[in-house]
Amino acid sequence: MRAAFAAVLAAATAIALAFLVLPVVAIFVRVPPGDLIGALGHHVTRDALVVSLKTSAIAHAAVLVVGTPAAWVLARNQFPGRGLVLTLVELPLVLPPAVAGIALFAALGREGLLGDELNALGVQIPFTQAAVVLAVAFVESPFYLRGAIAAFEAVDSSLLDAARTLGASPARVFARIALPLAAGGLGAASALALARGLGEFGATIIFAGSLQGVTQTLPLAIYAQFEQDFDTALAISALFIVVGALLLIALKLYPWFRFVSISRFRFVTSTSS
Amino acid sequence: MVPLRLDFALPLRDFDIELALDVGTETLALVGPSGAGKTSILRAVAGLARPWRGTISCRDETWFDSESGVNLRAEQRSVGYVFQEYALFPHLTVEQNVTFGGGRAERLLCRMQIEHLAKAKPGELSGGERQRVAIARALARGPRVLLLDEPMAALDPHTRGAVRAELHDLLRELELPALLVTHDFEDAAALADRVGVLAAGRLRQVGTPGELLGAPADPFVARLAGANVLSGVAARAANGLTGVLLDAGPTIFAADAASGRTDVVVYPWDVSLAREAPDDSALNHVRDEIVSLTPLGNRARVRLRLLTAEITTASLERLELRPGEPVVASFKATQARLLSRS
Numbered sequence: 001m002r003a004a005f006a007a008v009l010a011a012a013t014a015i016a017l018a019f020l021v022l023p024v025v026a027i028f029v030r031v032p033p034g035d036l037i038g039a040l041g042h043h044v045t046r047d048a049l050v051v052s053l054k055t056s057a058i059a060h061a062a063v064l065v066v067g068t069p070a071a072w073v074l075a076r077n078q079f080p081g082r083g084l085v086l087t088l089v090e091l092p093l094v095l096p097p098a099v100a101g102i103a104l105f106a107a108l109g110r111e112g113l114l115g116d117e118l119n120a121l122g123v124q125i126p127f128t129q130a131a132v133v134l135a136v137a138f139v140e141s142p143f144y145l146r147g148a149i150a151a152f153e154a155v156d157s158s159l160l161d162a163a164r165t166l167g168a169s170p171a172r173v174f175a176r177i178a179l180p181l182a183a184g185g186l187g188a189a190s191a192l193a194l195a196r197g198l199g200e201f202g203a204t205i206i207f208a209g210s211l212q213g214v215t216q217t218l219p220l221a222i223y224a225q226f227e228q229d230f231d232t233a234l235a236i237s238a239l240f241i242v243v244g245a246l247l248l249i250a251l252k253l254y255p256w257f258r259f260v261s262i263s264r265f266r267f268v269t270s271t272s273s
Numbered sequence: 274m275v276p277l278r279l280d281f282a283l284p285l286r287d288f289d290i291e292l293a294l295d296v297g298t299e300t301l302a303l304v305g306p307s308g309a310g311k312t313s314i315l316r317a318v319a320g321l322a323r324p325w326r327g328t329i330s331c332r333d334e335t336w337f338d339s340e341s342g343v344n345l346r347a348e349q350r351s352v353g354y355v356f357q358e359y360a361l362f363p364h365l366t367v368e369q370n371v372t373f374g375g376g377r378a379e380r381l382l383c384r385m386q387i388e389h390l391a392k393a394k395p396g397e398l399s400g401g402e403r404q405r406v407a408i409a410r411a412l413a414r415g416p417r418v419l420l421l422d423e424p425m426a427a428l429d430p431h432t433r434g435a436v437r438a439e440l441h442d443l444l445r446e447l448e449l450p451a452l453l454v455t456h457d458f459e460d461a462a463a464l465a466d467r468v469g470v471l472a473a474g475r476l477r478q479v480g481t482p483g484e485l486l487g488a489p490a491d492p493f494v495a496r497l498a499g500a501n502v503l504s505g506v507a508a509r510a511a512n513g514l515t516g517v518l519l520d521a522g523p524t525i526f527a528a529d530a531a532s533g534r535t536d537v538v539v540y541p542w543d544v545s546l547a548r549e550a551p552d553d554s555a556l557n558h559v560r561d562e563i564v565s566l567t568p569l570g571n572r573a574r575v576r577l578r579l580l581t582a583e584i585t586t587a588s589l590e591r592l593e594l595r596p597g598e599p600v601v602a603s604f605k606a607t608q609a610r611l612l613s614r615s
């Protein structure tokens with residue numbers, strides 16, 4: 001009985017690991033590393049890489065700049081309807097990305113909610129690089145906000161009170177105490193959001209289309225190359241796997257980083273609780 | 274001008290704090306069980322909690338006045354706040370902690386004898402060192418009021434005595450109105466000029482430690498000060514004393530006058546123990562049984578069924594007391610204070 005159960009456990013673990021690892025390994029087995037690097041030089045890949053890096057950088061910067069203060073406000077203030085607001089923030093997490101694309105259309109398209117205002121300003125968003133930025137920001141921001149709110153909530157409020165009694169303005173309390181103490185959690189949330197943004201597909205293809213050199217990001221290029229040039233699609237996929245693995249390793253190392261950068265923080269909170 | 278004048282009401286979850294208290298250039302300790310509202314009072318003074326009515330003023334400066342709508346923000350009030358567990362900034366060095374609010378660190382670090390720790394992080398410090406950093410930080414901006422929340426609670430029992438003596442000297446030297454909060458009457462009596470006993474947001478009694486011990490206003494204050502409180506019924510006795518028939522059985526004689534339902538207050542350090550009732554001037558001899566023995570440095574606390582005695586370790590050894598054994602507890606009639614329940 002005992003042996004049978006152990007065998008079932010071992011089999012389940014082996015199947016789960018094989019199922020998750022095999023496809024990833026297959027990408028590297030199918031094409032030799034030299035060919036992969038060569039395919040990265042392909043003009044479709046290069047164009048997509050430029051579009052992806054540019055749109056992700058802009059979207060991610062905007063998410064950090066707007067999201068960090070917003071997360072601080074949501075983490076530190078009790079107000080009626082706070083639970084509802086936090087749920088709304090997380091809603092895009094559970095939406096299919098295609099729905100996000102349609103929603104952006106409904107809001108910012110020519111016939112959308114803000115369509116008349118945008119037309120009057122002579123601004124057209126769908127199928128431009130701006131649309132890619134908006135789509136990426138829309139799908140990645142909940143990942144950042146969730147993590148950032150949790151990071152700010154974890155900051156011991158007596159430290160914030162202490163800073164205030166020492167004459168610090170709200171801005172100084174935020175910059176000198178809250179930000180440094182939440183830095184580890186903010187970094188982790190930022191990395192997860194960045195990874196999600198780089199991989200964005202569904203909302204982008206609906207709201208921004210897939211024009212090479214304009215709106216075609218790396219995931220869209222994989223889809224475009226899938227039937228024409230499978231090796232290029234493989235090469236881009238391999239690139240994603242490498243970047244993703246590096247991000248995960250950085251996240252796994254993050255507790256260690258935090259221990260070095262703001263040493264003893266965890267020790268202090270664990271003894272005082 | 275009163276250095277610190279408090280007269281406010283602050284609603285908490287289970288009760289309201291109603292406090293009227295003038296603090297001079299002295300150390301005033303607020304003592305009470307946890308949940309009595311002690312920390313909330315400090316937070317209101319610091320501007321971290323907002324009373325719903327009343328005034329808080331520091332000399333000629335109004336910090337809070339519900340009627341005129343004055344409510345200075347925490348960063349505008351000149352308070353030095355030593356938080357419970359000290360709330361040192363873990364990512365900053367001792368020096369950066371102390372100078373966070375401005376000012377220079379050297380003199381204060383020297384005064385607190387922690388100049389060698391200037392570059393250390395709070396996580397590397399012992400409890401006593403953290404307390405010194407917290408006090409140095411609170412004093413760095415030259416506050417007009419000092420607030421201390423359980424400054425002794427995070428310390429090991431064996432460093433407590435020395436730290437308490439140092440803190441006592443420092444508080445005398447500062448000449449600031451200082452409001453200190455603690456659940457420990459001994460700490461309060463050792464550190465403060467006056468002690469206020471707080472229960473459920475109300476002050477039961479304010480006075481010097483001696484006044485509180487000598488004339489506790491009610492059984493709550495007496496218990497908090499460490500006394501045995503035994504209830505019974507008082508009647509005039511033939512010997513000119515008052516006899517109190519305790520609910521628990523024995524009769525206690527006291528010099529105070531009382532009648533009807535009465536509480537007898539006896540301090541553990543006034544109770545002596547013996548194997549047999551001694552033939553001495555003490556009038557009260559209670560036959561009892563030992564429940565537990567707790568050593569306290571050079572003394573020992575002996576808990577009996579009816580009351581608690583504190584005796585020297587020497588007499589503990591001489592009597593060879595063990596839990597479960599019978600013993601006679603003795604104290605003088607003048608050492609039994611009576612509180613009438615009228």
